[in-house]
Amino acid sequence: MYYSQEINNIIMENTLYYFIKKIGTQIILSLCLTLSAVHLSTGNPLAEQASPEITGELRLWHNITISFTGPATSETAQPNPFTDYRLDVTFKNGDKTYVVPGYYAADGNAAQTSATRGSQWKVHFAPDATGTWTYRASFRKGNNVAVADDALSGASAGYFNGASGSFEVSATNKTGRDHRAKGMLRYVGKHHLRFAGTREYFIKGG
Numbered sequence: 215m216y217y218s219q220e221i222n223n224i225i226m227e228n229t230l231y232y233f234i235k236k237i238g239t240q241i242i243l244s245l246c247l248t249l250s251a252v253h254l255s256t257g258n259p260l261a262e263q264a265s266p267e268i269t270g271e272l273r274l275w276h277n278i279t280i281s282f283t284g285p286a287t288s289e290t291a292q293p294n295p296f297t298d299y300r301l302d303v304t305f306k307n308g309d310k311t312y313v314v315p316g317y318y319a320a321d322g323n324a325a326q327t328s329a330t331r332g333s334q335w336k337v338h339f340a341p342d343a344t345g346t347w348t349y350r351a352s353f354r355k356g357n358n359v360a361v362a363d364d365a366l367s368g369a370s371a372g373y374f375n376g377a378s379g380s381f382e383v384s385a386t387n388k389t390g391r392d393h394r395a396k397g398m399l400r401y402v403g404k405h406h407l408r409f410a411g412t413r414e415y416f417i418k419g420g
Contacts, residue, residue: 297359347381
């Protein structure tokens, strides 16, 4: 079928426009998917992360554990999770502030599973006051950053770096010989250790 030159030009222009539009959309979509994969694999702070999990009895002197989901790695990986990552968690309650180091915990239950790889990081804390405690995590990476004198050595490791929250601590419900009824043992410059709660001295016999 014969078309005038003007009509042929219109057909070619529309065909070229459709082709560019289709190919361009595919390129943009492919680029977006690639960037998303890179963000997720490198621990981009903007990537969605699981909320920290708080376990244990939320009571005075009891052990409380906060678990974080971080980079999937193993005990023998490079960078090494024990030396080249650093987890510090700051706990606050009124004028009390404690910075507690955390650690790589493989699958989170390695004592039972003997796992050597996973993405779980943990910190343990025994509160010495009731009420509201807040926490904020600092998660950094770098060569031997775990043993650096400066807590801000290295660079942000992404993932849960900056994660924060709070929890309520009530009085202990332990009695008798359970030491959690008396508080943690502390050195007070004397021959014997002393319970922080009752202020009794710990004298071990036998």
